[in-house]
Amino acid sequence: MKALVSVKRAVDYNVRIQVKPDGSGVVTDGVKHSMNPFDEIAMEEAVRLKEKGVISEIIAVTIGGQKNEETLRTALAFGATRAIHVKEDGEIQPLTAARALAAVFKKESADILLCGKQAIDDDANQTGQMTAALLDIAQATFASKVDIADGKATVIREVDAGLETLEIDLPAVITADLRLNEPRYLKLPDIMKAKRVQIEATNLGDLGVEAAPAIKVTKTAPPPARSKGVMVKTVDELAAMLKQKGLV
Amino acid sequence: MSKILIVADHANGKLNSGVAKVMAVAQAIGGDVDIVVFSDDSKAVAEQAAKINGTAKALTVDNAANANLMGAVLAPQVVALVKGGYTHVLFCGNALGKDTAPRVAALLGVPQVSDIMAVHSATSFDRPTYAGNAITTVECPEGTIVATVRLASFDAVAEDGSASVEAASVSATLPSHTRYQGLQAQKSDRPDLQSAGKVVSGGRALGSSDNFKIIFDFADKIGAGVGASRAAVDSGYVPNDMQVGQTGKIIAPDLYIACGISGAIQHLAGIKDAKVIVAINKDADAPIFEVADIGLVGDLFTLLPELQSKL
Amino acid sequence: MSIERDVMEYDVVIVGAGPSGLGAAIRLKQMAADAGQELNVCLVEKGSEVGAHILSGAVFEPRALQELIPDWKEKGAPLRAAVTGDEMHMLRSAESSYKFPNWMVPKTMHNEGNYVISLGNLCRWLGEQAEAMGVEVYPGFAAQEVLFNDAGAVVGVQVGDLGVSANGEHKPDFAPGMELRAKYTLFAEGCRGHLGKRLIRQFKLDAEVDPQHYGIGLKEVWEVPAEKHKPGLVVHGAGWPLDDANPGGWFLYHAEDQKVFVGLIVDLSYENPWLSPFDEFQRLKHHPVLKAHLEGGKRISYGARALAKGGFNSLPQMVFPGGALIGCDLGTMNFSKIKGSHTALKSGMIAGEAFAGALFKGAEGGDALQAYPEAFKASWLWDELYRSRNWGPAMHKFGTLFGGAFNYIDQNIFGGKLPFTLHDRRPDHATLKTAAEAKKIEYPKPDNILSFDKLSSVFLSSTNHEEDQPVHLKLADPSIPIAKNLPKYAEPAQRYCPAGVYEVVGEGEDQRFQINAQNCVHCKTCDIKDPAQNITWVAPEGNGGPNYAGM
Structure with missing residues (x-):
């Protein structure tokens, strides 16, 4: 069984986001980037499935500019067997990404696409679902547990009311939530080996994919600051306010 | 139109x-x-x-x-x-x-x-x-x-x-590749910190692990999850998975009650999406009051049980 | 229990991706390319990426970079704000000041031809150049131990284990640190590197020189309104709120993109245990001279780092069997210019050339390669450091004003070549008066506009450490902080630490010394200034520490 794992290069989760003073976006120059943490979880899950013998090949895919190669190297250090770089310098929105992933998925005759539930830069939470729709296959989003057997996946999903279980036929798309697993430390020897792997390059044209219509970002602003509220003098006042707001 | x-x-x-x-x-x-x-x-x-x-x-x-x-x-x-x-x-x-x-x-x-x-x-x-x-x-x-x-x-x-x-009449071919197996509702005596609608958190001012009981008691009374500031975690009062803040959990409950938490910016980063923030703190100058919707200055060890008895 | 470790062999292993480490790595690869030879060079960096732990002013003198990568401009090096003006102020009180006319400013403090840069960004760029040339760069891995052979020569480093819990047990994801073995190992950890410190001690490299002297530099990055921004303006000053017994100086540089870098360097020879460098910095920003630049702006980043400023007189031996010290690990900063980046870069380049030369001749390592110090002594770097040798001691001996006057005469009239050398032989940890003797300092409360508290500041350094790991600030004797330092010096760690790592909590019998290791910005001040020399800074798990952006 073959798994595709899509990995995105995003501003590192430790970085405090700075909005540019002219409102044209956030500062990304000279800022640490790393693999989207939810994609790391997806990657880890793929490696665990491979260790269990459920899947035999893990292909990491990324879409973006030259620097995304680092992200593929990280995926290789995790344990991806191959890495495909869909080279595109412009901004890639979810629908275009989904078209590219669907094309790679078909070309590779993959059985499963694992990806993070969302990327921590645009927070869209769309690409996995869109890819499943384009391929007309099943999806299980927000996965917190995955079992694969007999051409089917049983997935526990984190939904608002609790944990939902779905059974889906493969091929399918599974998007990883935070609690699916805890990604391992990358070991230096694995990182060293990953440096020597040949990355396969392609682009949207080669994949026969047309960029989708895009949403235009017209302004980026920092979130409004919280304003100071009221000070109460007594517990009675506080209790009354909480009751009045229907909070207790 | x-x-x-x-x-x-x-x-x-x-x-x-x-x-x-x-x-x-x-x-x-x-x-x-x-x-x-x-x-x-x-x-x-x-x-x-x-x-x-x-x-x-x-x-x-x-x-x-x-x-x-x-x-x-x-x-x-x-x-x-x-x-x-x-x-x-x-x-x-x-x-x-x-x-x-x-x-x-x-x-x-x-x-x-x-x-x-x-x-x-x-x-x-x-x-x-x-x-x-x-x-x-x-x-x-x-x-x-x-x-x-x-x-x-x-x-x-x-x-x-x-x-x-x-x-409405809808004609669509529905897939058979996805089958619902069931739902296991969230069952926990105390709601999960990350998804709780109400959260009560304690800070360094609690002073000890034992004193945190006052926070747990109050939280149980109003059906809230329990969190803590990094200072309280670093002091060893509560385990790390209770930490709320930039380096801990980022939460957005409807009600957040911060008890004895000064409001270091790294903590505030974890609660900025909370709907209503209530702060109880001895120090009237604590930065938490700059962002709290409702603030009460005083000793949490007397105020919290009093509040508990009035709700 | 012995742990099985992976081993990788290189020609040269470099510890630390700052200007000296990267300069050495690039020079090694350039030499190899020129000679048509193969050299395997590995560089490990404890920060989460190249640049994450770099903090400097910085006004950068491009001389060494020009030699290393002559087409740096075409290759997009981030030197974009050429210096457009120099100012120097003496602050006389919280309100008043004196601006020096240009002719009175020592020559070394002139900055025509220099650039206001983020050294972190320059290192990121140098890191890309190095990788493109085939240097293997591994950020996120801290060199934890020096490896020796039976003959006592350095043969590489071991990187830190990952996945060790706070109480020292192996967690399920434990990954043993790898051994990186090399013919030669270059230590480029920056000021007070934890391995460099051990090597200096072990090989007695500083036996014949003055003790190293240090400062702590605190820096903030501000974004100011466009109309206040004067790209390339360089402002320096001294005086208030510090004094001759507790000296220091400040800087304020206008960089590109509406950024202003403001910082204070406090000499770690300060005497008053009540002094808090952090709080001095916070109140300094309220002085009208600085406030004028910052008002209406927004603070976006904060950090701190110790600097080694002893210069020429404190320069230890550079080599030992199997390796060398370079950059601030050695102590190549030129404090008369308050610049160490070009000198660090140059020292790395000199070392790179020397070690490449030896390897081409078939060297197998294990020796103290004299070609490096010889080339160092023949270079402009040696000359530059020699000329500045009296700067620091003069300031210590004569105070800011008279020391400044001495330095003016020394630098402008004699070009640093006065026929005598001033020495300063008291180490910085031995300068504190007792708390009882010293005047307690009441610092004003931060206004959250120009000044801030420590924790909100540390937040802006994006500092993060894996929580469940052993504390990386080791106390040789855990009883000293409360039993000795507290009564005698009111435990100064609470104040000299710029990140709120050290606290004395509790009352009476319950009083204890708490170490919030997670806050640590890796500045090394505690390792330097603790009067009992009881605190040893060691590298925490890789990736830990600040995540400076644009510092």
Whole structure:
């Protein structure tokens, strides 16, 4: 069984986001980037499935500019067997990404696409679902547990009311939530080996994919600051306010 | 003129309270608004939807496949309805909405807007990126607008309307690749910190592990989750998984009560999306009071039990 | 229990991706390319990426970079704000000041031809150049131990284990640190590197020189309104709020993109244990001279780092069997210019050339390669450091004003070549008066506009450490902080630490010394200034520490 794992290069989760003073976006120059943490979880899950013998090949895919190669190297250090770089310098929105992933998925005759539930830069939470729709296959989003057997996946999903279980036929798309697993430390020897792997390059044209219509970002602003509220003098006042707001 | 379709979330015969908030967005966009209820037996839920002010029609789509809502099964049905002439289709920004909306958008060949938090026009919205640290204003291209709504950003509209309930006919091929197996409801005596509607947190001022009992007792009384500041965790009072803040959990409860927490900025980063922040602290100059909606200066060891007895 | 470790062999292993480490790595690869030879060079960096732990003013003198990569401009090196003006102020009180006319400013403090840069960004760029040339760069891995052979020569380093819990047990994801073995190992950890410190001690490299002297530099990055921004303006000053017994100086540089870098360097020879460098910095920003630049702006980043400023007189031996010290690990900063980046870069380049030369001749390592110090002594770097040798001691001996006057005469009239050398032989940890003797300092409360508290500041450094790991600030004797330092010096760690790592909590019998290791910005001040020399800074798990952006 073959798994595709899509990995995105995003501003590192430790970085405090700075909005540019002219409102044209956030500062990304000279800022640490790393693999989207939810994609790391997806990657880890793929490696665990491979260790269990459920899947035999893990292909990491990324879409973006030259620097995304680092992200593929990280995926290789995790344990991806191959890495495909869909080279595109412009901004890639979810629908275009989904078209590219669907094309790679078909070309590779993959059985499963694992990806993070969302990327921590645009927070869209769309690409996995869109890819499943384009391929007309099943999806299980927000996965917190995955079992694969007999051409089917049983997935526990984190939904608002609790944990939902779905059974889906493969091929399918599974998007990883935070609690699916805890990604391992990358070991230096694995990182060293990953440096020597040949990355396969392609682009949207080669994949026969047309960029989708895009949403235009017209302004980026920092979130409004919280304003100071009221000070109460007594517990009675506080209790009354909480009751009045229907909070207790 | 916009024609807007809201896809209703519901469970156990009850309409999700988020739908009335999505209506607030639909009204801000302006136009005719229908709410569609997919179920194996939609009528009762549709009647609740019909009461939401601003609803033109509450549509029902009955199908055994809709007994439990799943994005992959809903999407082709929503697409069939939308092709009947809607300009916008809106979902709650919750697990179901996020599961379904992208699938609908992909089938329609249009991009999707996630987590609308403000409406500028029928095609322009604000949405959060970078975990809410950068708010972007977006302009949608031509075509149907598919979007989810960040429920925390809107108040529900009133529910004293009386729209008609109509059955909608939907012809779509439904997939068989996805089967619902069941739901295990969140069962915990104390709600999970990350998803709790109310959270009570303690800081360094608690002074010891034992003293944290006062926080747990109070939280149990009001059915809240329990968190802690990094200072309290570093002091070894409580385990690290209770830490709220930039390096801990980032939470957005309806009510956050900070007890003996000074409000270091790294802590505030974890609670900035809380709806109402209450702060109880000895130090009237504590930075937490700069962001608290309600502040009370005093000793938490006397104030908290007193508050507990009054609720 | 012995742990099985992977081993990798290189020609040269470099510890630390700052200007000296990267300069050495690039020079090694350039030499190899020129000679048509193969050299395997590995560089490990404890920060989460190259640049994450770099903090400097910085006004950068491009001389060494020009030699290393002559087409740096075409290759997009981030030197974009050429210096457009120099100012120097003496602050006389919280309100008043004196601006020096240009002719009175020592020559070394002139900055025509220099650039206001983020050294972190320059290192990121140098890191890309190095990788493109085939240097293996591994950020996120801290060199934890020096490896020796039976003959006592350095043969590489071992990187830190990952996945060790706070109480020292192996967690399920334990990954043993790898051994990186090399013919030669270059230590480029920056000021007070934890391995460099051990090597200096073990090989007695500083036996014949003055003790190293240090400062702590605190820096903030501000974004100011466009109308206040004067790209390339360089402002320096001294005086208030410090004094001759507790000296220091400040800087304020206008960089590109509406950014202003403001910082204070406090000499770690300060005497008053009540002094808090952090709070001095916070109140300094309220002085009208600085406030004028910052008002209406927004603070976006904060950090701190110790600097080694002893210069020529404190320069230890550079080599030992199997390796060498370079950059601030050695102590190549020119404090008369308050610049160490070009000198660090140059020292790395000199070392790179020397070690490449030896390897081409078939060297197998294990020796103290004299070609490096010989080339160092023949270079402009040696000359530059020699000329500045009296700067620091003069300031210590004569105070800011008279020391400044001495330095003016020394630098402008004699070009640093006065026929005598001033020495300063008291180490910085031995300068504190007792708390009882010293005047207690009451610092004003931060206003959250120009000044801030420590924790909100540390937040802006994006500092993060894996929580469940052993504390990386080791106390040789855990009783000293409360039993000795507290009564005698009111435990100064609470104040000299710029990140709130050290606290004395509790009352009476319950009083204890708490170490919030997670806050640590890796500045090394505690390792330097603790009067009992009881605190040893060791590298925490890789990736830990600040995540400076644009510092």
